[in-house]
Amino acid sequence: MTSGLAYRRHIVLSGCSGGGKSSLLAELARRGFQTVPEPGRRIVEDELRGAGHALPWTDLAAFAKRAIEMASQDREDAAASDGWVFFDRGFVDAAVALRHATGETALLDQHERYQAMVFLAPPWREIYGLDNERRYSLDAAIAEYDRLRVAYGELGYETVILPKVGVGERADFVLRCLR
Secondary structure (H helix, E strand, O other): OOOOOHHHHEEEEEEOOOOOHHHHHHHHHHOOOEEEOOHHHHHHHHHHHOOOOOOOOOOHHHHHHHHHHHHHHHHHHHOOOOOOEEEEOOHHHHHHHHHHHHOOOHHHHHOOOOOOEEEEEOOOOOOOOOOOOOOOOHHHHHHHHHHHHHHHHHOOOEEEEOOOOOHHHHHHHHHHHHO
8 A cells, every 4th residue: 555645646647548648648757757557558458468358348347447456556566656656547547447337336435545636638539549459439538538537526636637738738737737
């Protein structure tokens, strides 16, 4: 488990799939910050190399449970970091997916909190695209974004919508908000 002080340094980038979170994460890493890639992408890549059962388009509940485990481990692995750690999605995102798949809500109240400010990438039609790890429509991505926005708000997080600007400007925006 992370310490109470550590969670304030754990910053979540969440929001719409295909909204530029991974590009923002890469820019923050380029600037020297510790970053943690999205659990979902890592799971999909792993599943596509193997049997492929815990995929969001095949078995969303299995996928979400695996993402919850991975996000929890990511937090533990980052607990000793002295500076900000930026997470491309996290435990809450995975728990929201599980709730969507099964109706299970208990996990949302049991997570160890991240920094109170969560950055949400809004739907951005102009940059949205499908690839091997993202196989669902923009409409499905927007529905997911809406579920996440509501859930983070209900959990008492301050949701900050990322502006639709270049990745460098987005990184500057995030860092200004945190200072």
